[in-house]
Amino acid sequence: MLKVLRVTSCAQCAVYWDEAEPARCRNGDHQHRVHETHLHLSPVVLPGGTQLTAASFDPAGPYSRAREPDYGLYLDRRWRPPWDHGYIDWPDFGVPADSQAAAKALKDLLERARSGQHTEVGCLGGHGRTGTALACLAVLAGHPATGAVAWVRSSYCPEAVETPGQEAFITALFST
Ligand SMILES: [Zn+2]
Numbered sequence: 001m002l003k004v005l006r007v008t009s010c011a012q013c014a015v016y017w018d019e020a021e022p023a024r025c026r027n028g029d030h031q032h033r034v035h036e037t038h039l040h041l042s043p044v045v046l047p048g049g050t051q052l053t054a055a056s057f058d059p060a061g062p063y064s065r066a067r068e069p070d071y072g073l074y075l076d077r078r079w080r081p082p083w084d085h086g087y088i089d090w091p092d093f094g095v096p097a098d099s100q101a102a103a104k105a106l107k108d109l110l111e112r113a114r115s116g117q118h119t120e121v122g123c124l125g126g127h128g129r130t131g132t133a134l135a136c137l138a139v140l141a142g143h144p145a146t147g148a149v150a151w152v153r154s155s156y157c158p159e160a161v162e163t164p165g166q167e168a169f170i171t172a173l174f175s176t
């Protein structure tokens, strides 16, 4: 069962905020849009059977879990979990500037998951960056790069991978 987070955005100010934050725009003349986004804390089984958890950042309680992971790899610095973790520098709606460092961090995460560690990967919304990372992990686990986006959309969430640039990143990462 997927929880949902309500996010409000102001186009004029180019800001957005979630229901746990104070409004970042209080100008009554501005047009505000509310949309709902998934709060993922979803188990994902990679090709070959390795399992990990994909997480959205839940501002109301980001670190409450039935079971804490042994290790988390986060794609946004808003994460400050009490458990062992690492980061990939990865702008929202973008791709990592350092693709080699990203590939190394993803391989490390996969090794940890394969060795039986309880692992987690997360960004903020859990779709663009997390979806792209999951597609890359699927390729590392043996899925062909072609079709990795379709794989993550059917195995995790239909909204996974948000931009053509993120799609191209998955292919480019494995073409060298
Ligand atoms: Zn505004």
Ligand SMILES: [Zn+2]
Pocket (backbone or CB within 6 Å): 038, 040, 126, 127, 157, 158, 159, 160
């Ligand atoms: Zn989703």
